[in-house]
Amino acid sequence: MTTTRLDAPLKVTGRATYASDHTFPGLAHGYVVVSTIAHGEIESMDVTAAKGSPGVLAVYSPFDPLELRTPSTAFLGETWVPLQDREVGYYGQPIGFVVAETYEQARDAAMLVEVTYRRRPARTSLQDGLATAEDAPPAMDGSPPSLSVLADGVESIEDALAASPVVVDATYRTATQNHAAMEPHSAVAVWEDGTLTVHSGNQGSDLQAQELANALQVDPAAVHAVNPFVGGAFGGKGRTSVPAFLAAAAARALGRPVKAALSREQVFTATAGRAATVQRITLGAERDGTLVAIRHDSWSSTALDRSFVEPTSHGTSREWYSTRNLAISQKMVPLTISPTTFMRAPGEAPGSFALESAIDELAVALDMDPVELRLRNNSTAPPGRDLQWSSKHLDECFAIGAARFGWADRSPQGHTDGDWLVGLGTATAMFPALRFPATVGITLRDDDTAEVATSGADPGTGLLTVLALIGAESLDIAPERITPRLGDSALPSGGMSGGSTATASTGTAIMVAAPKAIDELLALAAAPGAPFAGRDVSYADGRVLADGGSMTFGEVLRAVGRASVSVTGSSAPGEEMTKHSFSSFGAQFCEVRVHRWTREVRVSRMLGVFDAGRIINRKAARSQLMGGMIWGVSAALHEGLDVDADGRPSNADLAGYLLPVNADIGEVDVALVEHPDTLHNSVGARGLGEIGIVGMAAAVANAVHNATGVRVRHIPITIEDLLVPPVRGS
Amino acid sequence: MRPFELIAPTTVDEALATPGTFLAGGTTLVDLMKLDVLTPQRVLDINDLPLRGIDTGDGLRIGALERMSDIAAHPGTYPVISRALLLSASQQLRNMASIGGNVLQRTRCTYFRDVSSPCNRREPGSGCPALTGANRMHAVLGTSDSCAATHPSDVAVALVALDAEVRLVGPDGSRTVRLADLYRLPGDTPEIENDLRPGELLTEIVVPRLDWASNSTYVKVRDRQSYEFALCSAAVALDVRDSRIVDARVAVGGVATVPWRLTAVEAALRGRPATLATFSDAAAGAADGARPLSANGFKTSLLERTVVRALLELTEGDRA
Numbered sequence A: 001m002t003t004t005r006l007d008a009p010l011k012v013t014g015r016a017t018y019a020s021d022h023t024f025p026g027l028a029h030g031y032v033v034v035s036t037i038a039h040g041e042i043e044s045m046d047v048t049a050a051k052g053s054p055g056v057l058a059v060y061s062p063f064d065p066l067e068l069r070t071p072s073t074a075f076l077g078e079t080w081v082p083l084q085d086r087e088v089g090y091y092g093q094p095i096g097f098v099v100a101e102t103y104e105q106a107r108d109a110a111m112l113v114e115v116t117y118r119r120r121p122a123r124t125s126l127q128d129g130l131a132t133a134e135d136a137p138p139a140m141d142g143s144p145p146s147l148s149v150l151a152d153g154v155e156s157i158e159d160a161l162a163a164s165p166v167v168v169d170a171t172y173r174t175a176t177q178n179h180a181a182m183e184p185h186s187a188v189a190v191w192e193d194g195t196l197t198v199h200s201g202n203q204g205s206d207l208q209a210q211e212l213a214n215a216l217q218v219d220p221a222a223v224h225a226v227n228p229f230v231g232g233a234f235g236g237k238g239r240t241s242v243p244a245f246l247a248a249a250a251a252r253a254l255g256r257p258v259k260a261a262l263s264r265e266q267v268f269t270a271t272a273g274r275a276a277t278v279q280r281i282t283l284g285a286e287r288d289g290t291l292v293a294i295r296h297d298s299w300s301s302t303a304l305d306r307s308f309v310e311p312t313s314h315g316t317s318r319e320w321y322s323t324r325n326l327a328i329s330q331k332m333v334p335l336t337i338s339p340t341t342f343m344r345a346p347g348e349a350p351g352s353f354a355l356e357s358a359i360d361e362l363a364v365a366l367d368m369d370p371v372e373l374r375l376r377n378n379s380t381a382p383p384g385r386d387l388q389w390s391s392k393h394l395d396e397c398f399a400i401g402a403a404r405f406g407w408a409d410r411s412p413q414g415h416t417d418g419d420w421l422v423g424l425g426t427a428t429a430m431f432p433a434l435r436f437p438a439t440v441g442i443t444l445r446d447d448d449t450a451e452v453a454t455s456g457a458d459p460g461t462g463l464l465t466v467l468a469l470i471g472a473e474s475l476d477i478a479p480e481r482i483t484p485r486l487g488d489s490a491l492p493s494g495g496m497s498g499g500s501t502a503t504a505s506t507g508t509a510i511m512v513a514a515p516k517a518i519d520e521l522l523a524l525a526a527a528p529g530a531p532f533a534g535r536d537v538s539y540a541d542g543r544v545l546a547d548g549g550s551m552t553f554g555e556v557l558r559a560v561g562r563a564s565v566s567v568t569g570s571s572a573p574g575e576e577m578t579k580h581s582f583s584s585f586g587a588q589f590c591e592v593r594v595h596r597w598t599r600e601v602r603v604s605r606m607l608g609v610f611d612a613g614r615i616i617n618r619k620a621a622r623s624q625l626m627g628g629m630i631w632g633v634s635a636a637l638h639e640g641l642d643v644d645a646d647g648r649p650s651n652a653d654l655a656g657y658l659l660p661v662n663a664d665i666g667e668v669d670v671a672l673v674e675h676p677d678t679l680h681n682s683v684g685a686r687g688l689g690e691i692g693i694v695g696m697a698a699a700v701a702n703a704v705h706n707a708t709g710v711r712v713r714h715i716p717i718t719i720e721d722l723l724v725p726p727v728r729g730s
Numbered sequence B: 001m002r003p004f005e006l007i008a009p010t011t012v013d014e015a016l017a018t019p020g021t022f023l024a025g026g027t028t029l030v031d032l033m034k035l036d037v038l039t040p041q042r043v044l045d046i047n048d049l050p051l052r053g054i055d056t057g058d059g060l061r062i063g064a065l066e067r068m069s070d071i072a073a074h075p076g077t078y079p080v081i082s083r084a085l086l087l088s089a090s091q092q093l094r095n096m097a098s099i100g101g102n103v104l105q106r107t108r109c110t111y112f113r114d115v116s117s118p119c120n121r122r123e124p125g126s127g128c129p130a131l132t133g134a135n136r137m138h139a140v141l142g143t144s145d146s147c148a149a150t151h152p153s154d155v156a157v158a159l160v161a162l163d164a165e166v167r168l169v170g171p172d173g174s175r176t177v178r179l180a181d182l183y184r185l186p187g188d189t190p191e192i193e194n195d196l197r198p199g200e201l202l203t204e205i206v207v208p209r210l211d212w213a214s215n216s217t218y219v220k221v222r223d224r225q226s227y228e229f230a231l232c233s234a235a236v237a238l239d240v241r242d243s244r245i246v247d248a249r250v251a252v253g254g255v256a257t258v259p260w261r262l263t264a265v266e267a268a269l270r271g272r273p274a275t276l277a278t279f280s281d282a283a284a285g286a287a288d289g290a291r292p293l294s295a296n297g298f299k300t301s302l303l304e305r306t307v308v309r310a311l312l313e314l315t316e317g318d319r320a
């Protein structure tokens, strides 16, 4: 199927109403006040001037807080709520909330709040903290921070490496990043008769409703979270945002609807971002390229609350290559920085920069083609595990990619084109195929349409269209007759749109719900007094069939006097987990051009070939993967939040926090090998939301090495990295 | 943003009679007002003043309110000027921003733009965190112990290379000064960025006629292809006859506290053959006197390379 996104016309014409587009009579506006130190205690806050400023309704602070409890949910654990104490753990931390009649009045008044602090030293250097790093908590799958798999008779990873004829050993670094979604974290909160409605872009409306109910100490049934449109999330809107907590609590306190939105600068500090990492990788190999040992030690920055650790070793080396010996470890360094959280391919994205750069270094050391080296170590199962990959066509991805990209013409020394040094690079991409529990409701209506509904979110991923497509297929009717609905906590629980799971999770639930709806319809059709009373009935093409006749489901419903039939279907990971290992796979290729004199790096071409099971909507899949690949270029050449020694980010806006612009992105090509993976789920689709970013930063760095002979072991790669010798060409 | 009074004079006399801060395109001013860096009580919207027109009769005269995009598109503009403009900001900003506002725009130093940080330029005597902090984008030339902020304008670099003058009209009369002389090095008083007197209005930019500047270009090196300030840029013009350099203009941006003319490089080019060897030799002195900070040391080498690249592009074309 190739379908234009159902919500596209609304979005490109500005008619999609995002959270902060909502307005209500009596709406008041809140502005968040943030800390201007990174670490310490607030001694006092003088809010007199702010309170006296025109239009101001209230000024909340730790000295005059809004009542909020720390919410705790099974899925997310605890989520921090602002204003409950005077501790400051990072620069730009929310410490106050000014509510006024207009946004401008609230912002002006917020600038008048005078804060005095008792400062404590900031700690912002991951490098300086390496010596005192702590063990990370167990990984998502429960595995310990350090683990090893050793071949029979091998005592230690050091022994395995010592016995390897060829060894490469290097340390890689990746930058702190922020999701920087186009829609800043924002909310509009309205209380009516003890019931709260919150409009706020978020990755799971039912989770948000739970967190808000918990924080506000109200009955979960009294909170309604609505987010049919989300202006980008990427993991950064998994938890309820500060503006949502504050708007909801202030609306209750003031008895008026309240809107709150972070400014662009605040998005960089008052939300959680991606941790910085340091990774040391040692690879041992036979002369023919067969891996003998992989050692991958990782350090991740984290906030003082130890909110999240970027699992770079567990997300990559644990599973990616066939190797007889493996040792990985994960440590964390708590710093006075903004909280950390998942960001598109957490672990895999920065982890693959290190691992796939190291594999390229090994290829150079072996004087071997990097594609050939990867295929030589292609695995049938993760090291030390019996469960084989359910469906793996990585070799096909590389074969198609190499042919399509012209890889055979690559010289190990790159080539030149006028004043530009040109290089090609490649990398493997993998992302685990996951599912979360999900429930979907299906309603057949007497007008021959059907509704497919779940509370989950479509933060630009295309889930709304997927609901229509899988719903249509499962009900055997045209997609135009399906009304998909999502982004509303009143709908059946779809959980969180994250982990590249939504298509597999909700799609499987649709495939459970649809037969139930059809069974119920058939029972109605054959019931006494119904059109097909007592006859054998079946269903196809949206119709109930029986000997000698057929009726559409709408006709049947009208004949029996029913407006609709509603069912729900649920799915969750199950038995399959004991039988196979599951992952999506891909091969990334890119071409870079580096200016002979001034050393700018520009990516002129890239290609990603992906194996993600069955593809439900080729157009959306392609866009999603392109977006990921472009983000990979961004990570490789542009993105990084620079935090001063005193904890202040020095580039916290979209002029200073660089993302590629159109002119930076040359040709982007995506190819899909489509092998349905019904061992994973009955839809046959594995996730592809995140895999597009994985490996791309390494492919860029590897291409830069091919072009210039300079190996850069950190991202982003900038001009000064390439002004140093050895340089070819000038 | 603080509340302010907004008035829109329609004649220059009226504008000069009313104390206040001039607003042209507003792309610097409004930005800094939102950040609380500038807090004028009265803003004079000068867009109705008759400061328009691009005249190419003898040299180039540009009214202060002409938009960057219009100047870039004008057929009579020297290549170095239109290229510098086209490589600035974004099309939307260029449609909004005036040439007068452009040459008077404020630095993009992150500490200057953040009122919670000390900054000698914004709050004299408060200190300069950039000297030890985030200074990768900062200047290596023309700096002092109190400030190392770069002048961010691209087109000002081209204008300084071409010896442009600005016409200023103030309550006490009018005067013409070289643009290069208008800018002040930070020294001990970084808060004084230029010699503009209180209430003085920039009305016109005059580029003296220089026929061989038809052979000129602007090279801008930056971390992304568009919509980003220069790490280093070079405005160059060459008068080459029979493969010899008769005359040259070279100025650089992104590396200095003011648009930086390289007269020594120009002198080293004059009379020599237009070859890579000449360019490299001449550019070797481009960063003389540079004072690198912790994270911008690469700019000295980048500066030389940018000058060489610009000279090569002028003589050989941008090869591929």
Ligand SMILES: Cc1cc2nc3c(=O)[nH]c(=O)nc-3n(C[C@H](O)[C@H](O)[C@H](O)COP(=O)(O)OP(=O)(O)OC[C@H]3O[C@@H](n4cnc5c(N)ncnc54)[C@H](O)[C@@H]3O)c2cc1C
Binding pocket: A655, B021, B022, B023, B024, B025, B026, B027, B028, B029, B030, B031, B046, B064, B065, B087, B088, B089, B090, B093, B096, B097, B098, B099, B100, B101, B102, B103, B104, B105, B106, B152, B153, B154, B155, B200, B201, B202, B203, B227, B228, B229, B230
């Ligand atoms: C995101 C972004 C990216 C940018 N990138 C670039 C870039 O790559 N290269 C570049 O060169 N610039 C860049 N700029 C800066 C932009 O070019 C300037 O903001 C613009 O040229 C200023 O012109 P304006 O008319 O908007 O000035 P205004 O903002 O109206 O005024 C600027 C200043 O000049 C004063 N002023 C204006 N006109 C006069 C006058 N006639 N007489 C006396 N004083 C006057 C004002 O009082 C104010 O102090 C960028 C700006 C932004 C926001």
